[in-house]
Amino acid sequence: ETGVTQTPRHLVMGMTNKKSLKCEQHLGHNAMYWYKQSAKKPLELMFVYNFKEQTENNSVPSRFSPECPNSSHLFLHLHTLQPEDSALYLCASSPTLGENTIYFGEGSWLTVV
Amino acid sequence: GQNIDQPTEMTATEGAIVQINCTYQTSGFNGLFWYQQHAGEAPTFLSYNVLDGLEEKGRFSSFLSRSKGYSYLLLKELQMKDSASYLCAVRDLKGGYNKLIFGAGTRLAVHP
Numbered sequence: 001e002t003g004v005t006q007t008p009r010h011l012v013m014g015m016t017n018k019k020s021l022k023c024e025q026h027l028g029h030n031a032m033y034w035y036k037q038s039a040k041k042p043l044e045l046m047f048v049y050n051f052k053e054q055t056e057n058n059s060v061p062s063r064f065s066p067e068c069p070n071s072s073h074l075f076l077h078l079h080t081l082q083p084e085d086s087a088l089y090l091c092a093s094s095p096t097l098g099e100n101t102i103y104f105g106e107g108s109w110l111t112v113v
Numbered sequence: 114g115q116n117i118d119q120p121t122e123m124t125a126t127e128g129a130i131v132q133i134n135c136t137y138q139t140s141g142f143n144g145l146f147w148y149q150q151h152a153g154e155a156p157t158f159l160s161y162n163v164l165d166g167l168e169e170k171g172r173f174s175s176f177l178s179r180s181k182g183y184s185y186l187l188l189k190e191l192q193m194k195d196s197a198s199y200l201c202a203v204r205d206l207k208g209g210y211n212k213l214i215f216g217a218g219t220r221l222a223v224h225p
Binding site: 103106 | 117121146148153154155156158159161200202204206208210211212213214215216217218
């Protein structure tokens with residue numbers, strides 16, 4: 001238990017579906033992140049939020065839409081995805097932006113069919 | 114640009130010692146991390162180096178040479194539960210704040 005909870009853990013969606021991934025952290029952190037982890041590839045940073053304001057969008061396609069209503073919650077809205085978007089999506093948080101240690105959630109396994 | 118290299122896979126025997134190497138190239142180096150990730154689980158923090166030298170923490174040690182852009186993670190007295198992926202990550206100061214840049218990970222298999 002890392003203090004960062006992600007739901008759902010597994011999601012299968014069609015290319016025309018709309019779904020959302022949810023992340024909640026119980027650590028009192030102010031920075032939250034979305035990472036994508038594909039097989040045999042490095043973790044890719046997607047989005048960064050600091051005090052619920054987006055500070056980075058790492059050239060992510062618009063079919064991924066993040067939302068951060070407060071410092072404890074982070075969503076990733078998914079729409080019109082492609083099969084190559086199938087991956088493990090990891091949420092993480094840290095006390096402040098760029099803090100030494102970031103804490104990861106268990107991840108959401110996404111399969112696009 | 115940024116580049117982090119580590120071997121894709123390694124195997125070792127229970128009770129042995131294994132060293133996982135990581136080389137990096139970044140413009141704003143500000144520390145190096147090692148994370149452990151078991152299959153289907155979250156990456157968990159193992160170690161952090163910002164100065165040259167060896168940091169020891171129980172069975173795990175991490176070494177850093179900033180001049181060589183090189184680090185290694187040393188695992189002693191290997192146990193079966195050490196079978197996991199080990200991620201090298203460099204903290205890069207860019208755009209006014211630190212970002213964590215990850216390598217692809219080294220998958221370690223420990224055999225009896």
